[in-house]
Amino acid sequence: MSPWVGFDFDKTLATYDISYDIEQVGEPIKPTVDRLKKYLAKGYDVRIFTARISSGKDNRNPKFIKSIIEEWCVKHIGRKLPVTNIKDHGLLIFYDDKCVQVEPNTGRIFGDLSKEEELLGI
Numbered sequence: 001m002s003p004w005v006g007f008d009f010d011k012t013l014a015t016y017d018i019s020y021d022i023e024q025v026g027e028p029i030k031p032t033v034d035r036l037k038k039y040l041a042k043g044y045d046v047r048i049f050t051a052r053i054s055s056g057k058d059n060r061n062p063k064f065i066k067s068i069i070e071e072w073c074v075k076h077i078g079r080k081l082p083v084t085n086i087k088d089h090g091l092l093i094f095y096d097d098k099c100v101q102v103e104p105n106t107g108r109i110f111g112d113l114s115k116e117e118e119l120l121g122i
């Protein structure tokens with residue numbers, strides 16, 4: 001399994017608004033794009049991770065949606081990157097706006113989630 005670094009697309013690499021159509025993509029979020037470019041400069045396999053290409057999403061062709069994100073990559077990162085919605089054991093680190101970091105093998109959570117858990121009724 002080859003090692004790779006994953007970056008979520010919407011709200012992590014590119015701005016997103018709920019009003020967006022599935023074919024609309026946002027503007028680059030500079031700190032994340034800069035971080036991604038550091039990995040590329042070090043030779044890492046960097047992949048865009050997005051549910052936008054999940055089968056059946058808004059009844060659009062996932063290959064077409066993937067091509068839109070690839071165009072965004074060429075424009076804002078300078079090259080086409082792999083776009084996936086599949087994690088595997090090669091994933092080294094994952095940047096995502098919805099993730100909660102959990103300490104391995106202990107369940108301890110990094111950061112304060114009290115507001116989020118209150119909103120979710122946990």
Ligand SMILES: [Mg+2]
Binds near residue numbers: 008012096
């Ligand atoms: Mg996101």
